[in-house]
Amino acid sequence: MFTLEQQLAEQVKQAVKSLYGLETETDNVQIQKTKQQFEGNLTVVVFPFVKAARKAPQMVAEEIGNALVSADNDKRIVDRFNAVQGFLNLVISPSYWMQCLQDITSSDNYGMQPANGHLMMVEYSSPNTNKPLHLGHVRNNLLGYSIAKIQEANGWHVVKTNIVNDRGIHICKSMLAWQLFGNGETPESTGKKGDHLIGDYYVRFDIEYKKQIKELMAGGMDEDTAKKGAPLIKQAQAMLLKWEQGDPEVRALWEKMNSWVYAGFDETYRMMGVSFDKIYYESQTYLEGKKEVERGLNEGLFYRREDGSVWADLTGNGLDEKLLLRQDGTSVYMTQDIGTAKLRFQDYPIDKMVYVVGNEQEYHFKVLSILLDRLGFRFGKDLVHFSYGMVELPNGKMKSREGTVVDADDLMAQMIADAREVSKDKVNKIAGISDEEAQEIARKVGLGALKYFILKVDPRKNMLFNPEESIDFNGNTGPFIQYTYARIQSVLRKAEDSITTGNLQISNDKEVELIQHLAEYPHVVRQAGQEFSPAVIANYCYQLACDFNSFYHDYSILGETDDSIKQLRLLLSHTVGKVLASGMSLLGIEMPERM
RNA sequence: GGUCUGGUAGCUCAGCUGGAUAGAGCAACAGCCUUCUAAGCUGUGGGUCUCGGGUUCGAAUCCCGACCGGAUCACCA
Numbered sequence: 001m002f003t004l005e006q007q008l009a010e011q012v013k014q015a016v017k018s019l020y021g022l023e024t025e026t027d028n029v030q031i032q033k034t035k036q037q038f039e040g041n042l043t044v045v046v047f048p049f050v051k052a053a054r055k056a057p058q059m060v061a062e063e064i065g066n067a068l069v070s071a072d073n074d075k076r077i078v079d080r081f082n083a084v085q086g087f088l089n090l091v092i093s094p095s096y097w098m099q100c101l102q103d104i105t106s107s108d109n110y111g112m113q114p115a116n117g118h119l120m121m122v123e124y125s126s127p128n129t130n131k132p133l134h135l136g137h138v139r140n141n142l143l144g145y146s147i148a149k150i151q152e153a154n155g156w157h158v159v160k161t162n163i164v165n166d167r168g169i170h171i172c173k174s175m176l177a178w179q180l181f182g183n184g185e186t187p188e189s190t191g192k193k194g195d196h197l198i199g200d201y202y203v204r205f206d207i208e209y210k211k212q213i214k215e216l217m218a219g220g221m222d223e224d225t226a227k228k229g230a231p232l233i234k235q236a237q238a239m240l241l242k243w244e245q246g247d248p249e250v251r252a253l254w255e256k257m258n259s260w261v262y263a264g265f266d267e268t269y270r271m272m273g274v275s276f277d278k279i280y281y282e283s284q285t286y287l288e289g290k291k292e293v294e295r296g297l298n299e300g301l302f303y304r305r306e307d308g309s310v311w312a313d314l315t316g317n318g319l320d321e322k323l324l325l326r327q328d329g330t331s332v333y334m335t336q337d338i339g340t341a342k343l344r345f346q347d348y349p350i351d352k353m354v355y356v357v358g359n360e361q362e363y364h365f366k367v368l369s370i371l372l373d374r375l376g377f378r379f380g381k382d383l384v385h386f387s388y389g390m391v392e393l394p395n396g397k398m399k400s401r402e403g404t405v406v407d408a409d410d411l412m413a414q415m416i417a418d419a420r421e422v423s424k425d426k427v428n429k430i431a432g433i434s435d436e437e438a439q440e441i442a443r444k445v446g447l448g449a450l451k452y453f454i455l456k457v458d459p460r461k462n463m464l465f466n467p468e469e470s471i472d473f474n475g476n477t478g479p480f481i482q483y484t485y486a487r488i489q490s491v492l493r494k495a496e497d498s499i500t501t502g503n504l505q506i507s508n509d510k511e512v513e514l515i516q517h518l519a520e521y522p523h524v525v526r527q528a529g530q531e532f533s534p535a536v537i538a539n540y541c542y543q544l545a546c547d548f549n550s551f552y553h554d555y556s557i558l559g560e561t562d563d564s565i566k567q568l569r570l571l572l573s574h575t576v577g578k579v580l581a582s583g584m585s586l587l588g589i590e591m592p593e594r595m
Numbered sequence: 596g597g598u599c600u601g602g603u604a605g606c607u608c609a610g611c612u613g614g615a616u617a618g619a620g621c622a623a624c625a626g627c628c629u630u631c632u633a634a635g636c637u638g639u640g641g642g643u644c645u646c647g648g649g650u651u652c653g654a655a656u657c658c659c660g661a662c663c664g665g666a667u668c669a670c671c672a
Contacts, residue, residue, distance in 0.1 A: 326670045333672050475620040483634045491631050553636045
């Protein structure tokens with residue numbers, strides 16, 4: 001099936017050929033949506049043909065317009081036109097639009113591409129196990145989940161994965177602080193989520209550590225020596241060493257504390273509505289990475305310095321030299337990522353690997369790509385680093401240690417509470433609704449507001465979040481779109497017995513605009529996939545909801561007396577609801593049936 | 596300093612593969628509920644698209660330069 005644009009482009013191509021003898025490609029025919037202030041649905045820009053025609057733009061537009069209008073009956077889709085300078089505004093015939101609406105309505109999985117037989121793995125979230133998730137992770141999780149959904153819609157078989165950074169000095173710090181100051185506290189004994197409890201001890205470590213540094217410096221030591229020599233950091237490093245040696249006591253403590261954290265993360269993920277098909281743990285992949293580095297060393301791809309550390313020379317790639325193994329033989333971030341990549345490609349027939357990681361790590365992924373390629377992994381060269389921007393607060397970046405982080409659990413709870421509060425102001429809305437249902441609606445709306453707020457902005461750009469100002473529920477927001485959907489469902493519920501399969505009749509421009517908008521959905525999904533941009537979907541849904549609300553305000557659906565007009569409006573409303581729900585689901589946003 | 600990236604209304608953001616008079620939301624102001632859900636609709640005000648050159652029929656959009664901001668260039672992750 002050809003799109004309207006494709007059909008028109010073909011016709012313009014023919015017209016230009018017969019009128020001016022100019023051979024052109026349909027790709028060169030510029031067609032855009034007609035601006036609001038002119039009559040028409042689509043506009044052909046005729047400037048490119050002016051030269052060959054040797055006529056004024058206005059004249060060229062009119063000649064092409066006439067050719068389109070006088071096309072054979074079976075091909076004729078242009079009802080009439082108007083030409084404004086070099087712009088040929090086309091009014092598409094109502095019969096085309098009605099057929100279009102019916103095609104959209106009757107298609108299953110409208111906007112979704114058929115399976116392409118390829119597997120894409122999307123890595124996102126990737127938390128450290130020493131503190132709870134914050135707003136930065138929220139953006140990562142929402143983007144990762146949405147990208148996975150969008151690529152699925154574009155025909156990929158997607159495997160969502162998570163690499164948990166469960167080992168290293170950071171978790172040892174929490175473990176040590178808990179051992180020293182914890183008095184055996186547990187999530188059960190404190191009523192705290194496990195990740196928050198561990199986070200508290202991570203902070204506690206830092207406080208005690210700073211105290212020691214201060215004391216040492218008061219005793220005349222310089223700062224650097226104090227930082228390196230403080231007993232606490234020595235103890236933490238000793239603990240890490242024991243961990244690497246497999247010391248049973250340390251391992252047992254580590255297992256216990258990580259299990260608390262995972263229970264906490266699970267709860268956060270569940271509330272956020274994200275999930276994974278396969279989770280990797282760095283404690284299980286870093287050794288594989290070391291093996292690969294050793295192999296590379298033996299094959300002469302890397303080199304060892306005198307101090308025993310192992311490096312990759314990337315100067316030939318325009319980069320620097322990169323450390324792969326420390327002089328004590330322990331692995332670094334890069335080593336682990338190599339190991340993780342290897343295991344993943346052993347586990348799955350991956351055609352495309354996507355890493356959803358902040359733009360601060362662009363250098364890292366550039367290097368990873370080169371190293372994997374050098375090690376002979378065919379997937380290395382074209383791995384995708386989906387690099388997104390930071391979430392900034394009014395006074396800059398979030399800093400864990402300065403207590404300026406916005407906690408993910410708190411934020412979601414706050415959003416839901418706000419949504420509950422807002423709905424209380426809406427009296428006489430939904431009579432006789434149960435408490436549970438009201439809470440469920442508040443959950444969808446609160447989370448919808450948060451998710452939309454984050455996903456509507458271009459992922460590549462940094463975005464600002466002001467904790468002082470609550471996230472809106474009016475205007476260009478998730479709840480606005482959810483509300484539009486709920487309204488539609490309300491109408492459809494009431495219309496249930498008056499839906500027939502009678503004739504359809506278009507009766508105004510707003511209906512046409514809506515159909516035209518609906519027809520763009522598959523293209524929007526494709527574009528979002530190509531650009532890795534949930535924002536494209538979000539903006540589309542907003543526009544569609546705007547158009548529908550305007551239509552809804554101006555015309556009665558159930559009150560329409562002409563049955564064929566009423567049937568068209570019902571069908572149109574139904575389909576708008578369907579597409580809105582589909583689009584929002586690609587953002588991981590649920591739609592309430594009423595609100 | 597090298598590399599990457601951004602600068603559009605008071606604020607948050609669209610638009611950026613060149614097209615008509617640059618769009619939304621929030622905030623401000625003024626209207627619209629005995630009628631399908633007012634979390635809605637309509638209107639008013641608000642802009643040297645950072646600045647300067649260039650490319651062309653046409654530039655917020657492409658190119659060059661400047662200024663300002665952010666990221667990165669760790670034996671951190």
